[in-house]
Amino acid sequence: MIPILLLCAMLFPPTPQTAPKPLIENDRVAVWDVSGPTTAQPFDAVVVSLSGSAAFLREGSTPNLAGRSIMIDLKDHPVAPIANASGYPLAFPRPGSKKILENDRVIVWDYSWTPGVATPMHFHDKDTVVVFLDDGDLSSTTLDGKVVVNPYTFGTVRFNLRDRTHTETLVRGKQRAIITELK
Secondary structure (H helix, E strand, C coil): HHHHHHHHHHCCCCCCCCCCCCCCCCCCCCHHHHHCCCCCCCCCCEEECCCCEEEEEECCCCCCCCCEEEEEECCCCCCCCCCCCCCCCCCCCCCCEEEEEEEEHHHHHHHHEECCCCCCEEECCCCCEEEECEEEEEEEEECCCEEEEECCCCCEEECCCCCCCEEEEEEECCCCEEEEEEE
C-alpha cells in the first residue's frame, strides 16, 4: 500500500494554491469579485452588492457580505483635480441618477439608462469604477462622432479614466449600473 501511495504522490503532486487575482488593478484601485467571508480591509473600500446597493468601509473594517459583491479597494494614490474645460456638463449628477453615498474618497451613483434615449453629452472629470447590473449594449459617441457599441452583462466591472467627453445610448436590452467616482 505504501509504494502505491508514494507512486501516486510522485505522479500527482499537489497543485499549489494560487492567490486570487483582482478583476482590475491599477494605481487607484484593486477590484475584487467576492461572495463570502473576507478579512479586514487593508484599504478604504466601496462594496457594491450585485443587488444594487453600495457601502463604504474604512481601512481595517471587516465587511459583512450577503451574496455576491464587488469590492473596490481604494489605494492611496491621489490625483490632482481636473478642470472641466469641455463646455459640457459633468457626467454626474445627470437626469435620472441617484446619489447613494459621498465622502472624502468617492461619490457613488445609481443610474439606469432608458432604451433609445441618449444621455446629454457630458465630461468625466473623475476616474470611475462601473458595476453593471443588467444585460444591455451601450452605444458611446465621442465629440468627433466616433461610435462604439459596448455589450455589458450582469456583474461586468469596468474602470474608466477621467478626461472623457461623450454621450451614451442604450441600444439593446436594459442596463443599470452602480458608478463609483474616485475623488
